[in-house]
Amino acid sequence: MDKLIMRGGQPLSGTIPISGAKNAALPLMTASLLTSDPLILRHVPHLADITTLAEVLGEHGAELSLHGHGDGGETGRVLSIATPQITNAVAPYELVRKMRASILVLGPLLARHGEAKVSLPGGCAIGTRPVDLHLKALEQLGAHIELEGGYIHARADKGLKGAHIRFPSVSVGATENLLMAASLAEGETILENAAREPEIGDLVACLNGMGAKIRGAGSETISISGVARLHGTEHRVIPDRIETGTYALAAAATGGDVTLTGTRPELIDSLTELMIKAGADIETGAETMRIFRDPGRALEGVDMMTQPYPGFPTDLQAQFMACMATAGGAAMISETIFENRFMHVPELMRMGANINLHGGTALVRGVEQLTGAPVMATDLRASVCLVIAGLVAKGETEINRVYHLDRGYERIEDKLSACGASIRRERS
Numbered sequence: 001m002d003k004l005i006m007r008g009g010q011p012l013s014g015t016i017p018i019s020g021a022k023n024a025a026l027p028l029m030t031a032s033l034l035t036s037d038p039l040i041l042r043h044v045p046h047l048a049d050i051t052t053l054a055e056v057l058g059e060h061g062a063e064l065s066l067h068g069h070g071d072g073g074e075t076g077r078v079l080s081i082a083t084p085q086i087t088n089a090v091a092p093y094e095l096v097r098k099m100r101a102s103i104l105v106l107g108p109l110l111a112r113h114g115e116a117k118v119s120l121p122g123g124c125a126i127g128t129r130p131v132d133l134h135l136k137a138l139e140q141l142g143a144h145i146e147l148e149g150g151y152i153h154a155r156a157d158k159g160l161k162g163a164h165i166r167f168p169s170v171s172v173g174a175t176e177n178l179l180m181a182a183s184l185a186e187g188e189t190i191l192e193n194a195a196r197e198p199e200i201g202d203l204v205a206c207l208n209g210m211g212a213k214i215r216g217a218g219s220e221t222i223s224i225s226g227v228a229r230l231h232g233t234e235h236r237v238i239p240d241r242i243e244t245g246t247y248a249l250a251a252a253a254t255g256g257d258v259t260l261t262g263t264r265p266e267l268i269d270s271l272t273e274l275m276i277k278a279g280a281d282i283e284t285g286a287e288t289m290r291i292f293r294d295p296g297r298a299l300e301g302v303d304m305m306t307q308p309y310p311g312f313p314t315d316l317q318a319q320f321m322a323c324m325a326t327a328g329g330a331a332m333i334s335e336t337i338f339e340n341r342f343m344h345v346p347e348l349m350r351m352g353a354n355i356n357l358h359g360g361t362a363l364v365r366g367v368e369q370l371t372g373a374p375v376m377a378t379d380l381r382a383s384v385c386l387v388i389a390g391l392v393a394k395g396e397t398e399i400n401r402v403y404h405l406d407r408g409y410e411r412i413e414d415k416l417s418a419c420g421a422s423i424r425r426e427r428s
């Protein structure tokens with residue numbers, strides 16, 4: 001298994017191009033199943049999760065072709081997906097267990113093909129993560145759902161019918177599955193308490209480009225007028241706000257001066273606000289974000305609570321904690337989205353961080369200095385939190401299980417090296 005070897009203590013300085021958003025690209029790819037025409041997606045990041053989902057789509061009969069390369073250039077990679085026919089409605093366990101987002105094939109398969117058999121994703125490192133909200137809402141559209149042998153078997157022999165659905169709690173994935181299913185349902189669907197994440201807006205923009213009739217994306221209530229068929233389109237994936245936030249926090253933690261390009265700073269206002277409060281300087285342009293800090297000024301601890309968008313994203317909680325580990329004073333960090341998302345805490349403590357955990361809240365008391373250590377993490381964002389810690393720590397940090405990072409960060413060691421970080425991959 002590959003590992004990253006880092007030597008910390010160097011402020012990051014330079015420019016980092018931001019890739020297309022993984023969490024936008026994944027649902028967009030599954031939307032391709034809704035039509036027999038090609039869907040062309042631009043600015044698709046080069047990540048292991050994208051490859052896994054490509055395999056899942058291939059199982060259903062999708063033909064995929066990739067052009068360009070992930071060099072952070074103007075268009076990044078261009079992925080063309082066409083599924084003239086759904087040849088097989090089964091998403092097998094071996095693929096779904098690698099990535100929960102495979103559950104997003106359920107809505108499109110059901111809507112276009114009338115049947116889907118998708119493995120239950122099971123638990124994962126950051127909690128139990130059930131899919132009950134997806135299933136109950138699809139049932140409201142008229143789907144008949146049975147769980148058998150670890151699989152969700154959904155059928156809609158007479159097609160799906162629009163319904164008024166109120167989600168009992170906010171779910172990004174359930175909102176996405178329902179948007180796709182309702183696009184081809186008969187009549188009108190109203191989704192209340194829908195997720196408002198920018199990735200939802202991106203999916204809706206693409207679906208509307210394919211001929212769907214969806215209004216209200218970005219608000220809590222979304223209405224969908226079903227259409228008989230959807231057609232192909234070309235769509236550019238939005239920039240990755242989590243990658244943006246991760247490098248912004250890395251820059252601030254090291255006391256560096258970094259400009260992020262090809263991003264949309266307004267997508268992470270909740271983070272920018274807190275970083276300024278903590279003492280970072282931030283300048284934003286339409287597609288750029290510069291993060292720097294007066295060398296004489298240390299960061300101050302600030303409290304943070306994760307919340308659905310537009311609140312602070314749970315996917316930046318671990319990175320924020322790494323940044324607070326060496327800030328002056330204390331920071332109270334509350335995780336409200338996932339019940340078990342503090343796997344990075346013991347590893348940060350092995351590097352010298354002072355953290356007290358009480359249920360869903362971590363009290364981080366800033367320390368003068370972290371020290372390098374061999375560490376490993378069990379999920380994507382926890383792994384990248386350890387990279388930030390390694391950038392500020394004294395001495396050498398060895399990060400194991402790099403495959404987690406490869407799921408969500410394109411060329412991370414190249415992007416950080418270009419800003420002066422000492423980081424290299426050891427392949428094995």
Ligand code: UD1
Pocket residue numbers: 022023024026100101127128129130131132133134135169170171172173174199314315337338339
């Ligand atoms: C998506 C993101 C993930 C992010 C999360 C929250 C993708 C591919 N992944 O995941 O990176 O951390 O949003 O912003 O976009 N829940 C249920 N029942 C359900 C569905 C969800 O109880 O049927 C719970 C989950 O366990 C969790 C909460 O609802 O506690 C939010 O989950 P959800 O928004 O669905 O996350 P994902 O779409 O899986």
